Amino acid sequence: MFNCKLVGCEHVFRNVHSYVQHTKLHSNVPNYQYQCGVPDCSWRCRKHTGLQIHMYRQHRSNPQTAGSTLPDTSALPTNAPLKCLVEVCAFKCSTLASLIGHLKKHISGGLETRCPFRDCDCTFTNVSSFASHICRKHRSVEDSVLNDVVLDRSIATEPLPGTSQSYSEPAEEHNEPQMPLVVDENLFFQNLTLFYLKMQSKLLLPATTIQTIIDGFQSAHELGLSNSLNILNEKLKELGIPQATISSIIEEMNREDLLSLYNRERLNTDAKRKAAFKESFNYVHPVPLLLGNDDDDKECFAQYIPMHETLVTLFKNESLREQYTMTRSQPSADAVYQDVKDGEGFQRNPVLKADPSSLGLILYQDAFEVVNPLGSGKKKHKVLAVYLTLTDILPYNRSSIDQMQLVLLCREQDFKYFGVNKVFAPLIEDLKILEQRGILTSDGNVLKGSLVAIAGDNLGSHSIGGFLENFSRSIWFCRYCEVCRDEFLANPILCGTKRTAQSYACNLQEQKTTATDSVCGIKFDSPFNQLSHFHVCQPGLPPCLGHDLFEGVIAYDLPLYIRHLVEENHFTYLQLNRCKNQFRYEGNDGKDKPADLSPSSNKLSGHAVQNWCFLRLLPLMVGDRIKDPCENEVWLIILQLREIVGLICAPVITEGQVAYLKVLIEEYIVTRTRLFPIAPLRPKHHYLCHYPSLIIHFGPLIRLWTLRFESKHTFFKQCARKLHNFRNLCKTLAERHQLLQAYLSVGNLFPPLVQAEKGTCFHVEDYNDRIRASVASCPFQLQSAVACNCVTVKGTDYRRGMYVLLQNTDDGLFMGKIMLIIVEHNLVIFVSEKHTFVKLCDTGVYCDQGVIQDKYVCIKHEDLLDYYPLSAYNVYDQSLIALHHSFPEAV
Structure with a gap:
C-alpha cells in the first residue's frame, strides 16, 4: 500500500503507478516535495521524475532487465574482483556491469565520480553523461583497460583488460499495467486553479497573457481530444459496436472532459478566476484607506490589510500552527540569548508574561523605489511598506519571505503629506484590540498579542519614532540616549542618559511649552506610544546590522585601515584587488565575492554581505604580506573589528560574551580615535556602543536585521515592472501580494526542515x-x-x-x-x-x-x-x- 503524505490528503493506492500518477495532482502546491509513498521510507525530492525513478527502482515488485550497450566482463577471472573508486565505499563485485551500475548510484546521490578506465580523467555528475561516455569511449579492447584503483590488489595482481562484447545491465522498466487513474474532480479543480493562481501571483503574468495561454492550450487540448475520439470511434466500429452507442460514448466523454469544462465555464475569464481564487483559498482583501485630498485636490489612498484577518488566516495553515507549538517547546538556557524571546523586552512584556500563549509581533517599515527612474521621475513611485512577522515562528524560518505578511502600502509622498498618525491609525487600533481582547482563531482559541519591536533603518525608525532625521547636522542623533554631538566628539565611548517613556513625555511637554520644533531630538509623539505595552523608548526600535555595521562602520573604517597599510608598503591596491579576485572562494562565500577597492574611494562599494565577507577573509588574502602582524596596531585593530563583528552576528550569545563585547567595542573606538584623529567618528560608531545593552533587551541582533525584510521588496519591484500598471500602484501591488499569500496558504509556508x-x-x-x-x-x-x-x-x-x-x-x-x-x-x-x-x-x-x-x-x-x-x-x-x-x- 502507498500513502499520499501531503497533509490533508488521505488517498491510499495499491500499486506504484497509481501513486505516482496521483502525486501529479499536487504539483502546484507551494513548497511541495514528492515523497515516497512507502510509510517507512524517508526519500523525497522536488521533481516528479525523481519520484518516478525512485519508486520504480526501489519499490516495484517485479523488476525487469533490458539490454544495454556497454562492454562486458561477465567472464572475469574469479581472482580479479573489482572495487569502487570512491574512498568511503567498500563495494566489491566481479563484473563490470555491477561496477558501472554501482557508480551510477554514486552519481545519482550527488557525488562527482571518475571514469573507472585507465588513462581517462573524465569526471561525471550526470548519469546519462556517464553512460554515454562509457558507450562511446570504452567499447573497444584497447580503450577499456581498467584503472589500477578499480582492481582489488589485495586479492588479484593481474590487470583486467576490457572486451568489445556486449552485456546486460539491470534496468528498470515500468512493466506494471498502467490502468487509468480515477481522478478526484475536486483535486483536479484545485490543481488547475492553483496553476492559474501561480501564474498570476508567483510568476506575475498579466491577466491578458494568462488568458492567451489558457485559450491557446485549450484549443490544442480540444484538437488532441478530437483526434483521440476519432481513433476511439474507429476502434469501436471495428469491434462491431452500434454507431448510436459510439456517439453516446463520445458525447459523454466530450461533456465530462474536466479541462474543457472548467476552462470554458468556471475559469474562462479573469474576473471568474479571481472570484474562484478568493472563494477557494484564504484571501484577505486589502482595504483602501482614504487619507484625504492633496494640494491638487486629488483623493489619496493607502492600502491596509486588516491585521486581525491576516492572523486568523495564518493560523488556518497547518505549518504555522506547528511552528507556534514548536516555539513553545523550545528550551531556553539561563544567561544565553538565542532569540528575541530571550531578551528582557520580551520577558518583561505584561501581555506575553501573563499569558504564554500570546503572540509576539515584529513590524518592519521601509520606503523603497519600485522602479529606478531618473530626472523628474525620481521618487515618483517610491512606496512605504510595512510587513509583519511573529516571534512564534522558529528563527531560521522567520527569515523566509513567504511567511512575512503585508500590513500597509502607501506612497511615500502621501505619507509625508498626511503624516504618520493618519497613515498608521487603523494599524494602531488593531494592535490595541489585540492587546486587550485578542483574536478568535478558527479552532475556537482566543489569542492575545503584543508588539515587540519595529525594525527598520535609522531614517525610518526615527521617522515613526518622532525623532529628528538629520544625522549629519543634528545635535541630537541617538534614539537610545540623550547624548549631544559635542559630548560624543569629546568622549566617543560616552553613552548619555538613557531615554525612557518618562523622559520622552517630559521632552514633549517642554516642546509644547517652549513652542520649539524639537527638544532633545524629539519632534512629535509617536502614534505607537498609544499602545499599552509598547513604547519607542523601551527601546522598541532595534538597530539594523546591515546599515549600521556593514554599510556603516566597516564600509568607512576598513578603507581607512587599508590605505594606511598601503602607505606602509605592506601591499598595493593592485596587489590587494588581484589577491581578492584570484582568491578561490568556497561554499557560501562564493555567492558574495567582495567588490574591488578603489584608491580614491573612502568607502567600500559592496553591499552589506559583501563587506562582511571581505572583512572575514582579508587575513587569508593578505595576511602573509603584513610585516610584524603582532606589533602593527592598524592590523590588530582590523582583527579586533573582525572579532566584534563575529560576536554581534552570533545567533547564540552568552552574558559573558556580551560583557566581553562591551569591552571590545570601547577599546576599538578609543584605539581608532587615537590612531586616526583626523578621520571623524560617525553616529553609527556611537550606536555600536549601545549594542551590548540592546542584545540583552532584544536578544541576538542578527534575529532582527532588516536585510531579509528588504528581500520582500523584490516581489513588489518585479510586480510593477512586469505589469506596467502605475494608475493605482499601491492597490495593484497589494492585491497581487494577497493573491500570492492565498496561493502560499494552500501548502507549507516554510521549506521542509x-x-x-x-x-x-x-x-x-x-x-x-x-x-x-x-x-x-x-x-x-x-x-x-x-x-x-x-x-x-x-x-x-x-x-x-x-x-x-x-x-x-x-x-x-x-x-x-x-x-x-x-x-x-x-x-x-x-x-x-x-x-x-x-x-x-x-x-x-x-x-x-x-x-x-x-x-x-x-x-x-x-x-x-x-x-x-x-x-x-x-x-x-x-x-x-x-x-x-x-x-x-x-x-
Whole structure:
C-alpha cells in the first residue's frame, strides 16, 4: 500500500503507478516535495521524475532487465574482483556491469565520480553523461583497460583488460499495467486553479497573457481530444459496436472532459478566476484607506490589510500552527540569548508574561523605489511598506519571505503629506484590540498579542519614532540616549542618559511649552506610544546590522585601515584587488565575492554581505604580506573589528560574551580615535556602543536585521515592472501580494526542515571499515536511511568536504570534515573525520593541526557546537578556516 503524505490528503493506492500518477495532482502546491509513498521510507525530492525513478527502482515488485550497450566482463577471472573508486565505499563485485551500475548510484546521490578506465580523467555528475561516455569511449579492447584503483590488489595482481562484447545491465522498466487513474474532480479543480493562481501571483503574468495561454492550450487540448475520439470511434466500429452507442460514448466523454469544462465555464475569464481564487483559498482583501485630498485636490489612498484577518488566516495553515507549538517547546538556557524571546523586552512584556500563549509581533517599515527612474521621475513611485512577522515562528524560518505578511502600502509622498498618525491609525487600533481582547482563531482559541519591536533603518525608525532625521547636522542623533554631538566628539565611548517613556513625555511637554520644533531630538509623539505595552523608548526600535555595521562602520573604517597599510608598503591596491579576485572562494562565500577597492574611494562599494565577507577573509588574502602582524596596531585593530563583528552576528550569545563585547567595542573606538584623529567618528560608531545593552533587551541582533525584510521588496519591484500598471500602484501591488499569500496558504509556508535532493538507500555494508565502525558506535537506529553528499537543513547547505564545529577545548577547536551524510526522515547525521584547529594570533583564523586518530565520528545536526558549515582554504601551505561568527562558550 502507498500513502499520499501531503497533509490533508488521505488517498491510499495499491500499486506504484497509481501513486505516482496521483502525486501529479499536487504539483502546484507551494513548497511541495514528492515523497515516497512507502510509510517507512524517508526519500523525497522536488521533481516528479525523481519520484518516478525512485519508486520504480526501489519499490516495484517485479523488476525487469533490458539490454544495454556497454562492454562486458561477465567472464572475469574469479581472482580479479573489482572495487569502487570512491574512498568511503567498500563495494566489491566481479563484473563490470555491477561496477558501472554501482557508480551510477554514486552519481545519482550527488557525488562527482571518475571514469573507472585507465588513462581517462573524465569526471561525471550526470548519469546519462556517464553512460554515454562509457558507450562511446570504452567499447573497444584497447580503450577499456581498467584503472589500477578499480582492481582489488589485495586479492588479484593481474590487470583486467576490457572486451568489445556486449552485456546486460539491470534496468528498470515500468512493466506494471498502467490502468487509468480515477481522478478526484475536486483535486483536479484545485490543481488547475492553483496553476492559474501561480501564474498570476508567483510568476506575475498579466491577466491578458494568462488568458492567451489558457485559450491557446485549450484549443490544442480540444484538437488532441478530437483526434483521440476519432481513433476511439474507429476502434469501436471495428469491434462491431452500434454507431448510436459510439456517439453516446463520445458525447459523454466530450461533456465530462474536466479541462474543457472548467476552462470554458468556471475559469474562462479573469474576473471568474479571481472570484474562484478568493472563494477557494484564504484571501484577505486589502482595504483602501482614504487619507484625504492633496494640494491638487486629488483623493489619496493607502492600502491596509486588516491585521486581525491576516492572523486568523495564518493560523488556518497547518505549518504555522506547528511552528507556534514548536516555539513553545523550545528550551531556553539561563544567561544565553538565542532569540528575541530571550531578551528582557520580551520577558518583561505584561501581555506575553501573563499569558504564554500570546503572540509576539515584529513590524518592519521601509520606503523603497519600485522602479529606478531618473530626472523628474525620481521618487515618483517610491512606496512605504510595512510587513509583519511573529516571534512564534522558529528563527531560521522567520527569515523566509513567504511567511512575512503585508500590513500597509502607501506612497511615500502621501505619507509625508498626511503624516504618520493618519497613515498608521487603523494599524494602531488593531494592535490595541489585540492587546486587550485578542483574536478568535478558527479552532475556537482566543489569542492575545503584543508588539515587540519595529525594525527598520535609522531614517525610518526615527521617522515613526518622532525623532529628528538629520544625522549629519543634528545635535541630537541617538534614539537610545540623550547624548549631544559635542559630548560624543569629546568622549566617543560616552553613552548619555538613557531615554525612557518618562523622559520622552517630559521632552514633549517642554516642546509644547517652549513652542520649539524639537527638544532633545524629539519632534512629535509617536502614534505607537498609544499602545499599552509598547513604547519607542523601551527601546522598541532595534538597530539594523546591515546599515549600521556593514554599510556603516566597516564600509568607512576598513578603507581607512587599508590605505594606511598601503602607505606602509605592506601591499598595493593592485596587489590587494588581484589577491581578492584570484582568491578561490568556497561554499557560501562564493555567492558574495567582495567588490574591488578603489584608491580614491573612502568607502567600500559592496553591499552589506559583501563587506562582511571581505572583512572575514582579508587575513587569508593578505595576511602573509603584513610585516610584524603582532606589533602593527592598524592590523590588530582590523582583527579586533573582525572579532566584534563575529560576536554581534552570533545567533547564540552568552552574558559573558556580551560583557566581553562591551569591552571590545570601547577599546576599538578609543584605539581608532587615537590612531586616526583626523578621520571623524560617525553616529553609527556611537550606536555600536549601545549594542551590548540592546542584545540583552532584544536578544541576538542578527534575529532582527532588516536585510531579509528588504528581500520582500523584490516581489513588489518585479510586480510593477512586469505589469506596467502605475494608475493605482499601491492597490495593484497589494492585491497581487494577497493573491500570492492565498496561493502560499494552500501548502507549507516554510521549506521542509530537511531537503536531500540526491541520495541512495543507505546500506552500511557498502562502505569502508571506518564508516562501518562509526555507524556501529552510533546510538541511532537507521532503518530506512538515505546516504547523500549534500543536504539542506533549516535552510543551510551542507556538503561533503565542509567542516562542522564539534567541540571547543583548551587544545583548540575540534572540527569534523564531512565524509558522508545520512538522512532518515528529519534526522541528519554527519559522518566526519575529526580534526584539531588552533587559532593563529597574527591572522585571527584557525589552522588545521591534523586528523585525530584514524577513525570517523557520527554526530547529529542538533548536537553540533554551531550550525554553520565552514570551508577550509589552502593558503600559505596550510588548511585555514575563517569563522563565520562567534560560537557560544557554553549552552
